[in-house]
Amino acid sequence: MKADILTIFPGFFQGPLDHGITRRACEMGLAKIKVHDLREFTHDKHRTVDDRPFGGGEGMVLKPEPLFECLESLGVASRQDRIEDRILGRAKQSVILLSAQGQRFSQKVASELAALDRIVLICGRYEGVDERVADFLADRELSIGDYVLSGGEMAAAVVIEAVTRLLPGALGNEASARQESFTSQTEVKTVDGADSTCGSGGLLDYPHYTRPAEFCGMNVPEVLLSGNHEEIRRWRHQRALEKTLRNRPDLLEGVQLSDEDNKILARIKRDQR
Numbered sequence: 001m002k003a004d005i006l007t008i009f010p011g012f013f014q015g016p017l018d019h020g021i022t023r024r025a026c027e028m029g030l031a032k033i034k035v036h037d038l039r040e041f042t043h044d045k046h047r048t049v050d051d052r053p054f055g056g057g058e059g060m061v062l063k064p065e066p067l068f069e070c071l072e073s074l075g076v077a078s079r080q081d082r083i084e085d086r087i088l089g090r091a092k093q094s095v096i097l098l099s100a101q102g103q104r105f106s107q108k109v110a111s112e113l114a115a116l117d118r119i120v121l122i123c124g125r126y127e128g129v130d131e132r133v134a135d136f137l138a139d140r141e142l143s144i145g146d147y148v149l150s151g152g153e154m155a156a157a158v159v160i161e162a163v164t165r166l167l168p169g170a171l172g173n174e175a176s177a178r179q180e181s182f183t184s185q186t187e188v189k190t191v192d193g194a195d196s197t198c199g200s201g202g203l204l205d206y207p208h209y210t211r212p213a214e215f216c217g218m219n220v221p222e223v224l225l226s227g228n229h230e231e232i233r234r235w236r237h238q239r240a241l242e243k244t245l246r247n248r249p250d251l252l253e254g255v256q257l258s259d260e261d262n263k264i265l266a267r268i269k270r271d272q273r
């Protein structure tokens with residue numbers, strides 16, 4: 001997958017792209033990430049990328065010209081084609097504006113993006129970006145959460161990290177992506193393209209423990225040391241249900257629960273009272 005990041009602070013990405021799985025995905029050739037400095041697409045002495053807002057008000061706004069010119073230089077498909085392809089379920093590219101006003105980024109969106117050939121991420125700054133970028137250049141606006149950041153760079157780094165780790169082959173152990181929080185059974189593809197059958201089912205991940213088995217009087221749950229795989233599987237599923245009920249009950253509405261699950265949840269709720 002190719003990823004292009006458009007920003008006025010290209011240096012920001014030296015850290016986030018140079019570590020862990022993102023770095024490895026690049027080294028393995030699974031991801032090709034390029035950072036573009038918007039000031040390179042200005043034509044005045046001061047390399048101006050922002051201007052005052054029409055209609056008055058606080059702060060500055062990112063100008064449209066450097067963004068349109070930079071995107072033009074990348075040779076991506078036209079906005080019309082990108083939108084049409086997405087409607088027809090054959091999207092290959094997406095140009096995304098990071099924005100607090102965007103649709104919420106999620107694991108589902110991350111896996112949608114991981115299936116594309118190319119994503120372009122536009123980072124705003126100041127009071128935001130001239131709205132013509134959202135209306136005529138980007139094909140979608142994404143927000144990483146209900147809070148306001150000072151720039152889109154941190155958000156772009158979040159999107160890049162969540163997406164690159166889903167690229168087939170990026171994780172050392174393929175199974176670890178399948179078991180994770182939010183991952184439904186159909187969202188994960190393995191290296192050979194087969195659908196995984198063991199997602200967390202939309203629940204949060206189960207708790208993990210490692211050595212030592214006893215640490216300052218705190219013990220690892222006995223069942224994990226038992227070697228009984230069926231019991232361990234059942235215990236993990238129960239803990240995942242418990243944790244989801246406690247921390248994110250909203251997620252349970254989107255999860256297919258078995259009769260056994262409903263019994264477990266009823267028991268946990270009863271015990272909580």
Ligand code: SAH
Pocket residue numbers: 097098099100101122123124125126127128129142143144145146147148149150151152153155
């Ligand atoms: N005036 C805007 C905030 C601008 S913040 C508003 O109230 O909605 C400057 C830039 O930071 C934005 O253009 C966007 O690119 C980025 N940004 C801020 N919050 C974000 C969020 N939650 N998700 C993604 N990008 C965000």
